[in-house]
Amino acid sequence: MQTLREAIESRGQAVGSSIVKVDNFLNHRIDTRLMFAMGQALADHFRPAAPTLIMTVEASGIALAMAVAHALDDLPVVFAKKSPALNQGPNLVQERIYSFTHQTECVIRADRGYVPAGSRVLVVDDFLADGEAVRGMLSLVQQCQSQVIGVGIAIEKGFQPGGNALRAQGVDLKSLAVIREIRDGRFLFCDC
């Protein structure tokens, strides 16, 4: 998506060779015009697969999920919650994930009642790097006897393994911008 790439180039900041700092338009301050355009682009890609529900994880996935949902005739959004530890509750589905960024483990969880069996779920997140958050959400959806119809991402770090692992599993992954390398403080993109 050209406008997202331009935003990353002009307003993003590379920190070292692996950190993409875009909190001035994506995950602290939100450029909502760009966010809704991104939502529209993901909606256009996934509409033929007839999703019935959007899943994301708090906090920074919520804005993009709202934008995608709005472009898909206001589909419901379920955002997985993060906890430091496993919780109790018969209706909870949960999965441990590891944050390489923060070097901590956490648990993401959702209420089974909000992902009815047989849902066609579009998983959405702002970033894809090692893929732990997405892997966790795929597990939640499976535990809810539902099906992931695709994964929509704003920025994929192509030099980390999450994206290619999903593609290898046959997941329909759509990343609006894929950074293949950070070199001398500049972002190089895949043409995919």
Place this chain on the structure above:
Amino acid sequence: MQTLREAIESRGQAVGSSIVKVDNFLNHRIDTRLMFAMGQALADHFRPAAPTLIMTVEASGIALAMAVAHALDDLPVVFAKKSPALNQGPNLVQERIYSFTHQTECVIRADRGYVPAGSRVLVVDDFLADGEAVRGMLSLVQQCQSQVIGVGIAIEKGFQPGGNALRAQGVDLKSLAVIREIRDGRFLFCDC
């Protein structure tokens, strides 16, 4: 707002005499159609005050902030981040707040660069009870040499002190539904 009251009555759940459980449409599963209608209602109220920026706090305020921003010609959203402790950084503004729900203290913070001095800020959140989160955001805005033009809330617990404290300070507070009491498991609303 009639549709919100109806949603609270038909889909919300009272737990004891003070907990309003609405995670099936507001803060875990999101009914996005209702959320965008709520955003429109808050936008209609605050448009004359010419806000230039929406501020909220992660995580569950983000969805409503996106909806309000969209109805105000895609104003930027800044969501304050929560940390367990004070952070360093010359560009950070921060404030300690106390969560009565979780009985913990946390710190909310924002990057001063994203709230330019002189901004006209509309503060938005899903719930208002004791008012600690809103008090914290008012402080952040003030530390950024900016002005709060109003506070927009989805559900105010009218039997807790946050809302009236803001009104007493002369803040333009618009709550789309004000629950004045929970009695025998039923919600009673203010007509305000």
